[in-house]
Structures are given as C-alpha cells and as structure tokens.
Amino acid sequence: MMDMSFEKKGRLEDIVVWPGDQEVDKFVYTPGIHGTEFAKGLKDGKILGMKCKDGKVYVPPLTFCPDFSKGEIAEIEGDWVVITYTIVYEDMYGNFLEKPKVIGFLKPVNGEGGLIHYLNVPIEKINIGLTVRPVFKEERVGNINDIKYFE
Amino acid sequence: MNHSMKEVPGIGLKSSEMYSLIGLLEDRPKARYDFSAGPTVSKFLLGLKEGKILGKKCPRCGRIFVPPRSYCEWCHVATSEWVEVPQTGIIHTAVVSYxxxxxxxxxxxxxxxxxxxxxxxxxxxxxxxxxxFHRICIDPKLVVTGEAIGMRVKVRWKPKEERKASILDIECFEPIG
Amino acid sequence: MRPNIFMKDRVAIVGAGITKFMRRSLETPRELAWEAATQALDSAGLTLKDIDCVVTGSAPDTFDGVHFKGEYIADGSGGISKPITRVYVGGGTGVFIPDAGFWHVASGLCKKVLVLGEEKMSPAHPHPQYVFKYIWDPILERPLEPNLIWIFAMEMRRYMTKCGAQKEDIALVSVKNKRNALDHPSALIPANITVEDVLNSELLVWPVNLLDISPVTDGAVALVMTSEDVARKLTDTPVWVDGIGFTLENQHWYNRELSFPRYLNYAARMAYKMAGIERPWKEIDVAEPYDPFDYKELHHIEGLMLARPCEAWKLVKEGYFNRDGELPTSPSGGLLGVGNPIAAAGVMKVAELYWQLRYEAGKRQVKKAVHKAVANAWGDLMQAGTVIVLSN
Incomplete structure (x- = not known):
C-alpha cells in the first residue's frame, strides 16, 4: 500500500491567504435588435412586445419567437396582473431598509412573458392576482427604470 | 458560408455608435476574494519568507516538484518529503513586456x-x-538577441524585512556573476 | 495512447451557419446564437422541431459579462425543453463543441444535434484582454500582474530559440491568413499586408506585435450533426466525422518545454487513431490549425503531425500551406483574418472544412482535391487540446 495520507496536521495560521478580486472597469451591454426597440418604447412611455406567428405578444421582445422565427414589434396595452411578489427588507450588503421594497413579477393581461418591477402598493394590500398599471417617470432615458413602478 | 446562403447576419458597431445606443447599459461588478494557498503552497510561500525555495518529492517516481504540489499527478499519490532546492537555474524562455x-x-x-x-x-x-515563472533582471536587448535563453541565473531576494510569504518575496532572477 | 471509444452510430455534419465576425455587435449573445442557429438549420433543410439535442459552447463568462452563459444563450441556441449541454475548455471549446456533438450522436442518444459556439467579447472594459488576468493562478502568478500575451510571447520565444525561426518567418502566417480572409464574408480584419507591416505594428510583448495576434471579436457559428441514416436522407454530400480527440495538460505551464504542443499531440493521436489515419502528413488534404497567434498555427501544424517539429516555419516560406499549396492551412483566413470570437472561432474552422469537403467554399476553395481534413483548437494555460478529423 502506498502512503495515501496528506499532511493534515497544519494549523489555520500556517495557511497563506492572498487577497484578490475579479473585476473589470465596467461591462457595456448592448440592448440587441428588439431590445433597442424596447428601450426606445420605454423612452416614449410605451411598453413594447413582440408578436409571433402563434398570435401571442411576448414581453420583453427577444427578436426570435418560441418557434425560432423572427417576431414583429407590437405595443402592449391594458392592465397587468401580479403573478407573484416578494418583500425586500435588506439591501445587497445586508443593511436594513427604512422602507421595505415590494418586487413583483407582472404579466400583461394581453400578452405573454412579463416583467419584474417595483410595486407601489401598501404591503397589507399586495396580493397575487392584483391588477396593476405602469407609472412612467417624467424624464426618461430608455431603460427599464423609466418605469417608476407599477401601482 | 457557402454560395447557396443568403446574406451573413450581424450588425457591427463602431465604438461611438455603441455609446449612442438607446438602452445601452453599463455595470461594474465588485467581487472580492480571499484565495487560500492551501497547506502545500503555503509552506512554499513561508519558505520564500525565510529565503528558501522548497520543493516536494513524489515517493514513487522521485520527481521533485517546484512549485510544490500535494500530490504527484503522474503516480496519483501524495507527495511526501520536503526538499530545499538550489536557488540557481537557467532561463528557459524570456520576453519583454511593453x-x-x-x-x-x-x-x-x-x-x-x-x-x-x-x-x-x-x-x-x-x-x-x-x-x-518570474521577473528577470536583465537588459531587454539580451532577450531580443537570444543571448538570454540558456543564461545562468540566481534568485535576487527582497530585503528580509519586506518579505511577506508571497511570490513577490523574490524580486527577480538575475545573472550569476 | 489507447482511446477506448465505442461508437453506435456513424456521425455526419449536414449544415452550417455563421454570423459576421464583429468588433462589437448590436446583437445580444443570445441573438448572435439565434442568427447562427437559424442559418445552420436552414442550410440543413431542418427546423428547430426536428432537433433532438443541443450542444453549446462559450468561453469565460467574464467576456459577455453574464454568469451562467450556457443558460443565458439556451433559448437562442434552440435548446429550450431539449437536452442541452454547454462544454467549456477555454479556447479549446470551439472544437470541443462538435467533439461533444459527435458523442451525442455516436452514442445513439440523439439523432439530430444542433451544435453552436457563441462569444461576445466586447462588453468587458477597459479591454477584454484584462479579463484574461483571471485565468492565472491567484497565488503564484497573478501578483506579478501578468498580461495574457506574456505566456504566448514566452512560448513563441521558446519556439524561435529551439527551431531557429525568426520573427519575419513567423509573420508570414499572419500575411497568409489575413489574405485568405479577403474571401470570407464574415471576416473582421481581412487584409493584404506584408511581413514588414507585421514587424512595424505596435510592439506589445517582444516578440509579439499587434499584427501577430487575432482581434477581439463578437460572433457565433453553428453546425447540424446527425446520425448516418438521417444524413443519407438529407443530403447526397454529408461530411463525416471520422475521429475526435481531446486531452488536458496540468496548469503548471512553466514546468514544461513549450516549444512543442504536447497538449495537442495527445489529442491528435487519439483522433487519428479513431479515423484510421497513420501518416497524417500524407493523408490530410486540408487543415484548419488553431491560429490565435501566427506562431501558434506553426506550433499546431507540428502538434497535428502535418510537419515535423521545427519544420512548419520553413514550409510556410515555400508556400506549402497556401490555398494552392501541398497542404493548405487556414483557407478560411483563420482567427488572424476572420476573427477570434473564442468559442465560435473553433466552430468556424470546422464549418470551413465542412464547406471545403463539399466543394462549396467558393473563392476560398483550395486548389487540390480534398478527401480528409483536420481542425484543432487549444485552450487555457497551454493545456487543452481538441481535435476533429473529417472526410467526404
């Protein structure tokens, strides 16, 4: 038999630790073909989806449909429904938030897919199935935060 | 792409075009790590602090590994014996970074x-x-002429008080004599 | 080396698709994947519904800046609700993807496989080069603040010393490949350049200048691989996968010789054995050796045993590897000319051989008759060798 034992007698103090990171200065993400249309729509205060051959409108638009063909841009109008939600009490670093945030997964009544966004609904009133509408900011740049929240 | 295909897809952008896109997003991840050197490499690093280069020997094939490993990849057994190795050698390859x-x-x-x-x-x-793998304290010209390759070198240590059990405790390799 | 490989089905390639290779694309990674995948399906006369399994590959997540990149590009790759696999061996991924496609079919698990490589390197700033910092050992290498080009330069210097090659000899590869790329519709940096242009380009890490290196690239390439019975129904001219090989060296690259790529030679021997090729230097008609750097093509020609160690650079001077030469290499234009979207670049090489073996490469078609072909890719710290051998 070979000696299979590794040295296990070391103490934690004998272990050298080297600090490091895994950083870049920044990542720059292009929005993509239909993503650019979606962003322009937000800037104009509209939520755009993608109409596919199955007649359904998918939000957000992804350029290609579930059947792999290219879809057409179409506006989504009407109400949205809360599919599920969560209440956030801490920020990313574990600090307690003064006012908890409500995050919802929201689906358009007239479409497929959906968005994740803030809900401006009192915590005691929030519920699955609640009907909500997007509220846009006054100044918009063309990203998802152009929607202030759903209420 | 063969002759029967339609146009090649793809929309290439200049840097200025990319930065003027509506919907462009930027993000900066801030991940921090503490890398543990593990028991074997830790002992090697602590050796550097003492001005020694330590290797580890495989009990089966007798290879001495520098930097040391906990196991011999060829025999797949634990390495056993620590060996202090010479601080001299030859330059195998060298380059000049600009x-x-x-x-x-x-x-x-x-x-x-x-x-x-x-x-x-x-x-x-x-x-x-x-x-x-380390810095080499020689004239870059010797790399270009090829004289550096095969040259005999030895470790130049950092002053003892500046060493902190790191690969940087070695300042560089320098020519002998 | 005795690869114990047992095959159920013979494997064919029946379609290929490619996007443009771009410095920065408007498309998201998943859109690039979709563009290449739809082209490949169209060329095979199939739709996504016909596909049984999907194999994807993409190099480090830190380029696209998206974790779980395999899952991220899954829908664009056509992999939703299907068995989907992402493989990854650094730069070796490109040829490892069709290697993996091969075993999906050869094992009998799937009959029709969509195989896709995608890379979007442009998101990482200040330069995608910086992301490579994280492939170095955090304890023994990263404190020296290395640039990835260092390791290539060291290997190239070693090759020059051992083989007696000069920078101008090696630059001929860059001249050849960029010229070949003039005929490739996806090419990012095709050009008619001279050896002097290479030697006078920006000096990065001696002996490596800017034009010795392939560029940062976004792009995607896809193939359709099927079993023999399916291939016979789809086309009269399938391209067969005769052999695959893939092996790894350890990460201790500075404890190795470097002038000869053993990581590749092991994989090549495995693939040739499976393909029944005993004298590759005589039997291979056209090759796509992996060329992220110009010397690397020479290195890989030797690792693939298409030339003796230290002789590839002499043969380049004689025009031996030109499109009208004895053994054309990188007729596509390679990574040096078409571009290097890492995982997609290797698939591009396999796609090129597919078109060459079907005599569909148009202006890029090599002059001689072709029957057998080989491509390889290499990955990580001189570690991963991936090889594929094709025939018509």
Whole structure:
C-alpha cells in the first residue's frame, strides 16, 4: 500500500491567504435588435412586445419567437396582473431598509412573458392576482427604470 | 458560408455608435476574494519568507516538484518529503513586456520569463522540469538577441524585512556573476 | 495512447451557419446564437422541431459579462425543453463543441444535434484582454500582474530559440491568413499586408506585435450533426466525422518545454487513431490549425503531425500551406483574418472544412482535391487540446 495520507496536521495560521478580486472597469451591454426597440418604447412611455406567428405578444421582445422565427414589434396595452411578489427588507450588503421594497413579477393581461418591477402598493394590500398599471417617470432615458413602478 | 446562403447576419458597431445606443447599459461588478494557498503552497510561500525555495518529492517516481504540489499527478499519490532546492537555474524562455495587464503602455518595459531550476532528478531533455515563472533582471536587448535563453541565473531576494510569504518575496532572477 | 471509444452510430455534419465576425455587435449573445442557429438549420433543410439535442459552447463568462452563459444563450441556441449541454475548455471549446456533438450522436442518444459556439467579447472594459488576468493562478502568478500575451510571447520565444525561426518567418502566417480572409464574408480584419507591416505594428510583448495576434471579436457559428441514416436522407454530400480527440495538460505551464504542443499531440493521436489515419502528413488534404497567434498555427501544424517539429516555419516560406499549396492551412483566413470570437472561432474552422469537403467554399476553395481534413483548437494555460478529423 502506498502512503495515501496528506499532511493534515497544519494549523489555520500556517495557511497563506492572498487577497484578490475579479473585476473589470465596467461591462457595456448592448440592448440587441428588439431590445433597442424596447428601450426606445420605454423612452416614449410605451411598453413594447413582440408578436409571433402563434398570435401571442411576448414581453420583453427577444427578436426570435418560441418557434425560432423572427417576431414583429407590437405595443402592449391594458392592465397587468401580479403573478407573484416578494418583500425586500435588506439591501445587497445586508443593511436594513427604512422602507421595505415590494418586487413583483407582472404579466400583461394581453400578452405573454412579463416583467419584474417595483410595486407601489401598501404591503397589507399586495396580493397575487392584483391588477396593476405602469407609472412612467417624467424624464426618461430608455431603460427599464423609466418605469417608476407599477401601482 | 457557402454560395447557396443568403446574406451573413450581424450588425457591427463602431465604438461611438455603441455609446449612442438607446438602452445601452453599463455595470461594474465588485467581487472580492480571499484565495487560500492551501497547506502545500503555503509552506512554499513561508519558505520564500525565510529565503528558501522548497520543493516536494513524489515517493514513487522521485520527481521533485517546484512549485510544490500535494500530490504527484503522474503516480496519483501524495507527495511526501520536503526538499530545499538550489536557488540557481537557467532561463528557459524570456520576453519583454511593453504593456500592463490592462493593455496600457508601460513607461519602462519589463522582462519576464521561466527559469528552469537546478533541481536533481530531471534529465536535460525531459519535457517537464522544476521551475518558476518570474521577473528577470536583465537588459531587454539580451532577450531580443537570444543571448538570454540558456543564461545562468540566481534568485535576487527582497530585503528580509519586506518579505511577506508571497511570490513577490523574490524580486527577480538575475545573472550569476 | 489507447482511446477506448465505442461508437453506435456513424456521425455526419449536414449544415452550417455563421454570423459576421464583429468588433462589437448590436446583437445580444443570445441573438448572435439565434442568427447562427437559424442559418445552420436552414442550410440543413431542418427546423428547430426536428432537433433532438443541443450542444453549446462559450468561453469565460467574464467576456459577455453574464454568469451562467450556457443558460443565458439556451433559448437562442434552440435548446429550450431539449437536452442541452454547454462544454467549456477555454479556447479549446470551439472544437470541443462538435467533439461533444459527435458523442451525442455516436452514442445513439440523439439523432439530430444542433451544435453552436457563441462569444461576445466586447462588453468587458477597459479591454477584454484584462479579463484574461483571471485565468492565472491567484497565488503564484497573478501578483506579478501578468498580461495574457506574456505566456504566448514566452512560448513563441521558446519556439524561435529551439527551431531557429525568426520573427519575419513567423509573420508570414499572419500575411497568409489575413489574405485568405479577403474571401470570407464574415471576416473582421481581412487584409493584404506584408511581413514588414507585421514587424512595424505596435510592439506589445517582444516578440509579439499587434499584427501577430487575432482581434477581439463578437460572433457565433453553428453546425447540424446527425446520425448516418438521417444524413443519407438529407443530403447526397454529408461530411463525416471520422475521429475526435481531446486531452488536458496540468496548469503548471512553466514546468514544461513549450516549444512543442504536447497538449495537442495527445489529442491528435487519439483522433487519428479513431479515423484510421497513420501518416497524417500524407493523408490530410486540408487543415484548419488553431491560429490565435501566427506562431501558434506553426506550433499546431507540428502538434497535428502535418510537419515535423521545427519544420512548419520553413514550409510556410515555400508556400506549402497556401490555398494552392501541398497542404493548405487556414483557407478560411483563420482567427488572424476572420476573427477570434473564442468559442465560435473553433466552430468556424470546422464549418470551413465542412464547406471545403463539399466543394462549396467558393473563392476560398483550395486548389487540390480534398478527401480528409483536420481542425484543432487549444485552450487555457497551454493545456487543452481538441481535435476533429473529417472526410467526404
């Protein structure tokens, strides 16, 4: 038999630790073909989806449909429904938030897919199935935060 | 792409076009890590602090690994014996870097390379050897002429009080004599 | 080396698709994947519904800046609700993807496989080069603040010393490949350049200048691979996968010789054995050796045993590897000319051989008759060798 034992007698103090990171200065993400249309729509205060051959409108638009063909841009109008939600009490670093945030997964009544966004609904009133509408900011740049929240 | 295909898809952008896109997003991840050197490499690093280069020997094939490993990859058994190895060797290959890790121009180019250490048990022409990757304190011209390759070198240590059990405790390899 | 490989089905390639290779694309990674995948399906006369399994590959997540990149590009790759696999061996991924496609079919698990490589390197700033910092050992290498080009330069210097090659000899590869790329519709940096242009380009890490290196690239490439019975129904001219090989060296790259790529030679021997090729230097008609750097093509020609060690650079001077030469290499234009979207670049090489073996490469078609072909890719710290051998 070979000696299979590794040295296990070391103490934690004998272990050298080297600090490091895994950083870049920044990542720059292009929005993509239909993503650019979606962003322009937000800037104009509209939520755009993608109409596919199955007649359904998918939000957000992804350029290609579930059947792999290219879809057409179409506006989504009407109400949205809360599919599920969560209440956030801490920020990313574990600090307690003064006012908890409500995050919802929201689906358009007239479409497929959906968005994740803030809900401006009192915590005691929030519920699955609640009907909500997007509220846009006054100044918009063309990203998802152009929607202030759903209420 | 063959002759029967339609146009090649793809929308290429200039930098200015990309930065003027509506919907462009930027993000900066801030991940921090503490890398543990593990028991074997830790002992090697603590050896550097003492001004020693330590290798570890495989009980089956007798290879001495520098930097040391906990196991011999060839025999797949634990390495057993610690060996202090010579601080001399020859330059296996060397290059002159004019750019930083971020690809910015360096004011002063630096020479880096591989040193094949004078560790017993390896034959001259063997594919593997014991050695280190480090800075080399020589004139960059010697790299270009090729004189650097095969040159005998030894470790130049940092002053003892500045050493902190890191690969940087070695300042560089420098020519002997 | 004795690869114990047992095959159920013979494997064919029946379609290929490619996007443009771009410095920065408007498309998201998943859109690039979709563009290449739809082209490949169209060329095979199939739709996504016909596909049984999907194999994807993409190099480090830190380029696209998206974790779980395999899952991220899954829908664009056509992999939703299907068995989907992402493989990854650094730069070796490109040829490892069709290697993996091969075993999906050869094992009998799937009959029709969509195989896709995608890379979007442009998101990482200040330069994608910086992301490579994280492939170095955090304890023994990263404190020296290395740039990835260092390791290539060291290997190239070693090759020059051992083989007696000069920078101008090696630059001929860059001249050849960029010229070949003039005929490739996806090419990012095709050009008619001279050896002097290479030697006078920006000096990065001696002996490596800017034009010795392939560029940062976004792009995607896809193939359709099927079993023999399916291939016979789809086309009269399938391209067969005769052999695959893939092996790894350890990460201790500075404890190795470097002038000869053993990581590749092991994989090549495995693939040739499976393909029944005993004298590759005589039997291979056209090759796509992996060329992220110009010397690397020479290195890989030797690792693939298409030339003796230290002789590839002499043969380049004689025009031996030109499109009208004895053994054309990188007729596509390679990574040096078409571009290097890492995982997609290797698939591009396999796609090129597919078109060459079907005599569909148009202006890029090599002059001689072709029957057998080989491509390889290499990955990580001189570690991963991936090989594929094709025939018509």
């Amino acid at each position: 750019i930083s890790a971020k690809r910015q121009r360096l004011e002063k180019p630096e020479v880096v390379g591989i040193v094949r250490l004078d560790v017993p048990g390896y034959k001259d022409k063997e594919y593997e050897f014991a050695g280190l």
